[in-house]
Amino acid sequence: MLDINLLKNNINIVFEKLKKRGFFLDINYVNKINKKRNKIKLEKEKLEHYRNKISKLIGKLRTANKDYKNLRSRVIEYNKILQKKKIELLCIEKKIFNYYMTLPNIPHDKTPYGRNCKENLEIYKWGEIKKYDFNLKDHVQLGKRMNNLDFLNASKISGSKFFVLKDKLSLLYRALGQFMLDIHIEKHGYVETYVPYLIYEECLYGTGQLPKFYKDLLYVRHYNYEDKKNKKKKYFLIPTSEVPLTNLFKNSLIKENKLPLLFTSNTPCFRNESSSYGISNKGLIRTKQFDKVEIVQIVHPENSDVSLENITNHAEKILKLLNLPYRKMSICSGDIGFSSTKSYDLEVWFPSKNNYIEISSCSNMSDFQSRRINIKFLDKNKNKRYVHTLNGSGLAVGRTMAAILENYQCIDGKVKVPKILKNRYMKGLEFI
Secondary structure, three states, rough: OHHHHHHOOOHHHHHHHHOOOOOOHHHHHHHHHHHHHHHHHHHHHHHHHHHHHHHHHHHHHHHHOOOOOHHHHHHHHHHHHHHHHHHHHHHHHHHHHHHHOOOOOOOOOOOOOOOOOHHHEEEEEEEOOOOOOOOOOOOOHHHHOOOOOOOOHHHHHHHHOEEEEEEEHHHOOOOOOOHHHHHHHOOOOOOEEEOOOOOHHHHHHHOOOOOOOOOHOOOOEEOOOOOOOOEEEEEEOOOHHHHHHHHOOOOOOEEHHHOEEEEEEEEEEEEOOOOOOOOHHHOOOOOEEEEEEOOOOEOHHHHHHHHHHHHHHHHHHHHHHHHOEEEEEEEEOOOOOOOOOOOEEEEEEEHHHOOOOOEEEEEEEOOOOHHHHHHEOOOOOOEEEEEEEEEEEEEEEHHHHHHHHHEEEEEEEOOOOOOHHHHHOOOOOOHH
16 A cells, blocks of 8 residues: 555655556545545534533533533534534545555566566576477476376366366476475575465455455355354455465564564465466466465565565575576566556566566565555664565475476487486486
């Protein structure tokens, strides 16, 4: 959520900055609803002043044993009007709050300007792209040849965009998740955290997935028969463990010397991908259920720019250890996520597509999420300030496995196991 004072005092600056990301702030509407709010608030305060003044006079008349019935009836009338004004004020404040919740984060000064993903800026490429002297297969063909990647039977039980893994591919999938966790915990200092996969709706508002991405989320209803007043409770399936990890600190005041806080979690992620289409979404690239190792940092505001570089390097480390060619992209203002002020995407090389595909997104949310969730720290001067939050995919397990299948394929259809995984994670297997 944006700083309310910034919207009140520098709305034209906010307008120009949001315009860079293709969002047009309706200044007239904001001024109109704020003017209405201020009018109602002033009327309410005047009524409270008159009522209190009369109440004091009634007190004096009562002490002097004088008649105050007429004044008492006026107080009762003021209270009735006041109650209406309070309801009006609550309604208009809720309306303002709901509108402010739809406003995306302001792009960082170092976020490159651009209208869409075609204008993202390539920072650098890493790794050697192999040349193959045989006809390449994509990861779907390789998985089916092994008889270990099954979309058909998955669709029988869950519909489209689900998959079943078996035998050695299932082992590789599990190994990748554990490998990523181990690196982030042992080398990068993250604390492994197990989190719920079902969350309250308010948590998604807190991290910024709602209200914008409602159609992309999956939810279930829980019937609580013990609660007669509220029998139905809606739970959402997590789209990423960023949501529960960040919300763990909702309404928290953190000591400054405890910062930064680093957490990682390997969870399934659930997203409604029914609207996705095209060859780039084939196979494991875009599914409704997938696993992802998430890395989250809660940091001092002065350190968030450096922390973004660090968290991105942590995700890159996985790709380097797996020897997967990739490129680092700085996301332009028209393509950054709703809650992000600055983001990098890591795109891994897919030989079958002769192109790079996103495998990780690392973002600095500044104080956008912490304002929505109310996460503060106590600085040296005993002032309460909002922390900055960052998150990244470190990495998406399915896409990583798909990239390994394609980049490590052999002429006979087998896939070589990456050296870093062979002994510790893949039981000494050299090929799948």
